Amino acid sequence: MLSISACADLNEKPIGVFAPETFFKTRKDVETAVLGAYGVIASENLFGRQFICALQFRGDMVDIGNRATSAERIQMNDFNMDSNNGMVTKFWPQWFQAINAANSAEAGGMSLGLSEAEINPLIAEAKFIRAFSYYHLVRNFGDLPYIDFAVTDPASLKTTSKTPEAEIYAGIKADLEFAKKWLPNTQKNNIRTRPTAGTAAAYLASVHLTLGEFQEAYAEAKFVIDNKALFGYELEADYEDNFKGSIANSLKETIFAFDFLGQQNVGGNNDDSLVPMVLVLNLTGGYGVSVPSMNVYDNWDARDYRKKVSFIDTLMVDGVAHPYSDFSTKRPHIGKWARDFGNGNAIGRYSDHNFSDFRYAEVLLIAAEALGEISGSTDEAVGYLNQIRARARNWAGTQTDFPADVAPGMTGGDFIDLVMEDRRLELAFEWKRWYDIKRRDMGKEVFTGPNSLEPHDNFDSSRDYLMPLPASELRINPNLAPNNPGY
Structure with a gap:
């Protein structure tokens, strides 16, 4: 324009x-x-x-x-x-x-x-x-x-x-x-890098949620959930699979993504530079720029498989294990997308990743949040959240008991807080957190509050x-x- x-x-x-x-x-x-x-x-x-x-x-x-x-x-x-x-x-x-x-x-x-x-x-x-x-x-x-x-x-x-x-x-x-x-309900070869009717409904659910139109958000999310077989959606059994470039084209959890073709770059397009942004600077040649604060790592329960997937806290280089104290920035780095970028250069640029902007897991979280706002922690609302938690208990085929299922009957506010926390962990580092902070007006709390994971005392909600x-x-x-x- x-x-x-x-x-x-x-x-x-x-x-x-x-x-x-x-x-x-x-x-x-x-x-x-x-x-x-x-x-x-x-x-x-x-x-x-x-x-x-x-x-x-x-x-x-x-x-x-x-x-x-x-x-x-x-x-x-x-x-x-x-x-x-x-x-x-x-x-x-x-x-x-x-x-x-x-x-x-x-x-x-x-x-x-x-x-x-x-x-x-x-x-x-x-x-x-x-x-x-x-x-x-x-x-x-x-x-x-x-x-x-x-x-x-x-x-x-x-x-x-x-x-x-x-x-x-x-x-x-x-x-x-x-x-x-x-x-259409599906695209040719079931690709997820062109939208379907299910894609449009998922984004409608998100838009309504952003606007606080909870009944409409729930209706659209429920439409996607009820028709998941028609659209070919389901949670991947292994959470980590969502972030593997080598299998990006076969993921059923992806609702919409952008396809990057390994080792190809045309006029500035198809240029995946996210992977080097998260890779360790001194040990991989990455840029080491997008790195979680230590608080994010420390406050995440180690029993949660999503933590293991989301971070690299030990890096193997030439058969030698390097703890994060050896990293140029002495903090655990982002693990999503960094372990398997398919066909790319040495630091993961021009990768095979399909960077997903929407996963089926988020549809379940939208349904849980919207229904929680409408009628509280009903069996249905809790059930959507528990699907996310059940998948998180699968450590690459080994079943654990954490995080536990949530029981119905929580107070409305407590349940919404729990859903928001699960969104933070489930969608960690996937460029969704900022939108959640804004739509829920959490900026002052998360940046200047006593439990801030990444303190910024200068945060100003009237500006930022x-x-x-x-x-x-x-x-x-x-x-x-x-x-x-x-x-």
């Missing part, structure tokens, strides 16, 4: 902007545009590193390890960035490139004059990508321009103003409802729940002013 004008002289003919009515001739052209949007998101600036690492840094589960890293990352982590932050200026325009690709695909599909049955599944996929992109954007920036049409003249956007959050969420829900109606719009965008279009509070 605005990035198109930010990267081009508006007196010149913009490159990469086309008119849907002239470019799109066949259904295949529409599909090509849809697939191109995935390529934009599977880039170093978004799901390859910058955006998902920013979400990790904002939460209380990942701290900066190697503080010789770039200042933009430290600022993101420490809640002291301004509107020139380099991470924001990288991922903001990339999101709008994906949105414009989706908008163009939608407009192109509508221009072909095909029947609904022929074209609506692809239009639904374009709408899903737009909803997916805006769902991430609105949670981080609040009010921002909502563009749901193909941009053929970047100069026309110089006067675009911000759209209220409520209107953006309305657009997101409308797009997901359309996607749920028209997307939103990121700043890039200063470069406000210079191009003053109608975007004022920036978010505090920037």
